Amino acid sequence: MLLENRVAVITGSANGMGKATALKFASEGCNIVVNDIQMDKAREVAEAIKAGGRDAIAIKADVSKSEDIKSLIGQAIDKFGKIDILITNAGAAGGADLEHSDEDEWDRVLALNLKGAFMLCKATVPHMKKQRYGKIIMLSSMGAVRPSISVLAYHSAKSGIIGLMKNLAFELAPFGIHVNCIVPGPIETPFWDPLSVGMSEEKKQAFFAALGKKEVPLGRMGKPEEIAGPALFFASELSSYVTGQVMCVAGGQPGITQSMTFISAPESEGFGK
Numbered sequence: 124m125l126l127e128n129r130v131a132v133i134t135g136s137a138n139g140m141g142k143a144t145a146l147k148f149a150s151e152g153c154n155i156v157v158n159d160i161q162m163d164k165a166r167e168v169a170e171a172i173k174a175g176g177r178d179a180i181a182i183k184a185d186v187s188k189s190e191d192i193k194s195l196i197g198q199a200i201d202k203f204g205k206i207d208i209l210i211t212n213a214g215a216a217g218g219a220d221l222e223h224s225d226e227d228e229w230d231r232v233l234a235l236n237l238k239g240a241f242m243l244c245k246a247t248v249p250h251m252k253k254q255r256y257g258k259i260i261m262l263s264s265m266g267a268v269r270p271s272i273s274v275l276a277y278h279s280a281k282s283g284i285i286g287l288m289k290n291l292a293f294e295l296a297p298f299g300i301h302v303n304c305i306v307p308g309p310i311e312t313p314f315w316d317p318l319s320v321g322m323s324e325e326k327k328q329a330f331f332a333a334l335g336k337k338e339v340p341l342g343r344m345g346k347p348e349e350i351a352g353p354a355l356f357f358a359s360e361l362s363s364y365v366t367g368q369v370m371c372v373a374g375g376q377p378g379i380t381q382s383m384t385f386i387s388a389p390e391s392e393g394f395g396k
């Protein structure tokens with residue numbers, strides 16, 4: 124088992140990739156904190172994990188709110204006494220082109236998709252530092268590297284996730300905390316529901332098939348379980364010498380050319396100190 128007796132907090136794990144990852148991790152021996160705002164579904168995921176022999180708790184928290192995040196991490200520590208793995212997975216598309224974007228929407232989309240990840244790290248890292256061990260995995264989007272018109276705020280947030288991940292990987296490496304990022308291509312999850320409102324299941328499947336064929340070299344959209352495997356790599360000792368990296372899991376869509384240049388020693392004090 125790759126995650127025997129580890130504890131993972133996975134935000135937005137009532138559905139989609141978060142749920143698939145929670146179930147996969149549990150099958151590898153991990154205990155899971157299932158977080159979401161959709162509590163009926165979150166409880167179902169926690170029950171399925173417990174039925175499989177691992178421990179789980181479902182906790183309601185809106186990850187765009189700092190008080191909710193403090194409560195989530197506090198409850199996770201009360202229940203399990205530690206957090207080994209954090210996946211900042213909760214997210215949703217939103218925004219418009221520049222002309223139709225407004226400040227409130229920008230703030231709402233950035234709070235969920237970028238600020239939430241920052242606040243989750245802020246609340247969790249002190250616990251990881253104490254044990255000098257941690258694996259943080261962030262979810263970005265191909266939109267961070269492939270511009271399009273209509274989701275300016277969301278793509279900006281997901282670009283910010285890559286910057287956040289790289290800077291934290293640098294800062295936290297001396298503490299044995301690894302920070303990496305998955306960039307999914309189009310994956311068949313409820314994420315796409317706002318675009319298929321009113322469509323029959325048949326029409327929705329045709330929409331997915333056409334999107335996969337047009338956009339993805341492998342010719343299809345991905346399944347949430349196909350994100351769970353790469354997440355397991357980053358969460359386990361399979362990636363013991365990997366931090367600060369972006370993995371595109373996108374059916375062959377052009378990935379991200381990246382490097383993490385160390386411009387100062389990790390112990391330097393930085394600006395303003």
Ligand SMILES: NC(=O)c1ccc[n+]([C@@H]2O[C@H](COP(=O)([O-])OP(=O)(O)OC[C@H]3O[C@@H](n4cnc5c(N)ncnc54)[C@H](O)[C@@H]3O)[C@@H](O)[C@H]2O)c1
Pocket residue numbers: 134135136137138139140141158159160161184185186187211212213214215216235262263264265306307308309310311312313314315
């Ligand atoms: N599906 C895709 O094609 C795709 C592509 C690129 C990136 N992503 C990103 O991957 C991640 C997972 O997406 P998914 O496709 O599994 O989506 P999903 O909609 O299936 O699941 C996201 C979950 O997050 C929860 N959530 C939403 N707002 C929340 C909040 N404020 N607090 C707590 N939970 C909240 C939802 O209730 C839902 O259960 C997201 O960050 C998304 O932006 C998705």
